[in-house]
Amino acid sequence: MTKARLATVWLAGCSGCHMSFLDLDEWLLELADLADIVYSPVGSDQKLYPENVDIALVEGGVANTDNLELLQRVRANTRILVSFGDCAITANIPGMRNMLRGSDPVLRRAYLELADASGQMPQAPGIVPELLERVLPVHELVPVEVYLPGCPPPAERIRAALEPLLRGELPQLSGSDQIRFG
Ligand code: SF4
Numbered sequence: 448m449t450k451a452r453l454a455t456v457w458l459a460g461c462s463g464c465h466m467s468f469l470d471l472d473e474w475l476l477e478l479a480d481l482a483d484i485v486y487s488p489v490g491s492d493q494k495l496y497p498e499n500v501d502i503a504l505v506e507g508g509v510a511n512t513d514n515l516e517l518l519q520r521v522r523a524n525t526r527i528l529v530s531f532g533d534c535a536i537t538a539n540i541p542g543m544r545n546m547l548r549g550s551d552p553v554l555r556r557a558y559l560e561l562a563d564a565s566g567q568m569p570q571a572p573g574i575v576p577e578l579l580e581r582v583l584p585v586h587e588l589v590p591v592e593v594y595l596p597g598c599p600p601p602a603e604r605i606r607a608a609l610e611p612l613l614r615g616e617l618p619q620l621s622g623s624d625q626i627r628f629g
Contacts, residue, residue, distance in 0.1 A: 451501040451613050453478075454486040455531075456521055458514040459541040459582060460507030464532035465489050467599035468504065474606055481613045496520045502612050504531040504595070504605075508538040509583045513576035522589040527612060530591045533598040533628050535584060540598075542582040550578035593618060596628045 455468060469489060471478065484490040485497050496517065503525040509515055522528060533539040544553045559566040569575050585591055595608050604625050608618040620626050 450480075451482040452485045452497075452499060453482040454484070454496065454500045454503040454521070454525070455489065456486070456496070456503055456505045456507075456517065457488045458505060458507030458518065458535070458585075459510035460532065460534040461540065462488070462506070464504075464506040464534075464597075464599040467532075467597075467602055468605055470602035471606060472602070474602075478609070478613075496524060498524045500525040502527045502529065502609070504529045505535050505585055506531045508534045508541045509579065509585065509588055510541050511576040511578050515579065515588065518585065518589060527592045527617075528585075528589065529593040529595050529608065529612075530585045531595050532600055533596055536586070536594055536596055537628070538582045538584045542584075545581045549580050553578060595620070596626055598629050 485500060486493045503521050505521060505528060509518055530536045534541055547553050554568055558568050593608060597604055607625060611618045
């Protein structure tokens with residue numbers, strides 16, 4: 448049997464969704480028989496997002512130019528993109544900075560107004576990615592095939608989505624156990 452090519456991607460999130468993925472515990476061994484993890488912050492040393500990925504779990508909102516560039520590469524090279532967790536679906540916690548209406552007020556607040564001493568704005572073009580004006584959910588920028596809510600989605604919900612996907616089917620998540628935010 449040909450194994451699926453699975454990726455997990457970390458944008459602007461706390462990595463809690465990835466921790467929940469690791470909570471799949473012994474099912475990860477079954478997953479290893481069904482899929483190769485070809486890109487992931489927790490299961491691969493691959494630095495560049497590869498081509499021909501079957502399924503990608505994308506955690507986090509899109510907060511800066513690095514997130515945006517990676518997301519576009521993910522979309523161009525992935526068949527089924529899963530918006531993984533509340534930050535990916537709604538911007539959620541990272542999106543709270545949107546209340547400050549723009550990247551400049553956010554940077555000023557963090558690096559000047561709240562600085563203990565000698566605050567200065569971070570400036571390192573090409574090294575520090577620029578913040579986008581607003582943190583955006585994934586589906587506002589690229590098409591999404593599957594939404595997997597939760598902060599984080601519990602491991603059983605992740606499994607309930609992955610099992611059909613690995614059979615080549617779209618998951619039919621329903622009920623408060625499987626589609627609840629938070
Ligand atoms: S959805 Fe929750 S657990 Fe997942 S990255 Fe966002 S804050 Fe963290």
